[in-house]
Amino acid sequence: MKIFVYSMREFDELKYFKAYAKERGIELDYTVDIPTLQNVHLAKGASAVSIITNPTDRTMLKAWKSYGIGTVSTRTVGYDHIDLCAAKDLGISVCNATYSPECVAEYTVMLMLNCLRKTKLAFKKNAVNDFGLYGMTGGVLEGKTVGIIGMGKIGKRVAELLSVFHPSEILCYDSVIMETNFEKYVAIDTLLSQSDIVTFHLPSIGKPLMSTREFSVVKRGAILINTARGDLIDTPAMLKALDDGTLSAAGLDVIEEEKQICYFDQSDNENFSHPYLAELKKRDNVIYTSHYAFYTDQSVKEMTEHSLESCMLEQDGKPNPWKIV
Ligand code: COI
DSSP: OEEEESSOOTTTTHHHHHHHHHHHTOEEEEOSSOOOTTTGGGGTTOSEEEEOSSOBOHHHHHHHHHTTOOEEEESSSOOTTBOHHHHHHHTOEEEOOOOOTHHHHHHHHHHHHHHHTTHHHHHHHHHTTOOOOTTOOOOOSTTOEEEEEOOSHHHHHHHHHHHTTOOSEEEEEOSSOOOOSSOEEOOHHHHHHHOSEEEEOSOOOSSOSBOHHHHHHSOTTEEEEEOSOGGGBOHHHHHHHHHTTSEEEEEESOOSOOTTTTTOOOTTOTTOOOSSHHHHHTOTTEEEOSSOTTOSHHHHHHHHHHHHHHHHHHHTTOOOTTBOO
């Protein structure tokens, strides 16, 4: 079977792709470029393509279909960048790729601790030899109420990791309730009004879950953590909440409008602009990283291998745990 890989990162993914393709007898070809209508023809002769986060619309899917592509595998858990209706209409299978929830769960706890201990301000003060304590009073997780929105694998693991810090309570919100020792399920407004820290672990729902109304019920001084999807939070409403003290801090690995950010080096691009980034970056109480929570050596290996394996399962018509449509 031949699989064509788009957006290949030669510095970290290629070695895993090559090794797994050899092991499984897959013919592999790739480009480092993101998929566009201009390079869609590169996949000719392959029966599946592997992509990452780039928007994949009906036109793109149609073009691939015309070159014989039957499977699109995204090397990500999320698949909100792919037009699933179009794929279904065209008879193209879409698959995702999973990796251990540990990387995102640990990163989430790291952001919580960084917000509580104001490390962004500490680095800034250190950079100008200001070693004073002013502004640096921190907090601890012990005794805090933490609200987890979305109790899939990552949300559950965050709850487990947090338990060693002895929070006073872990409140959870999800449409499916699977209570364990660590958590208590509540309505979303109860979670927002009682939690000192709120963290998100659910896929995009196509509209913000946190807008002006939700911020109006948030406990005063809460910390917001988002390692899930940027569009879960209405950024102007969040900025207002940071300004009026509703939020004391935010730890964000994802923000709205990531298309021109992830994963490009824009350091030499004088025309680079983003609707919210400058506002977020200038605040000492906002930590922003550019969608790195997933990024460990182990997850890269799993993403590449699961993507290839999934394409093979589709080709062979076998049950595929990564199949979306
Ligand atoms: C996912 O796997 O869905 C992620 O969020 C990570 C991806 C952007 C590389």
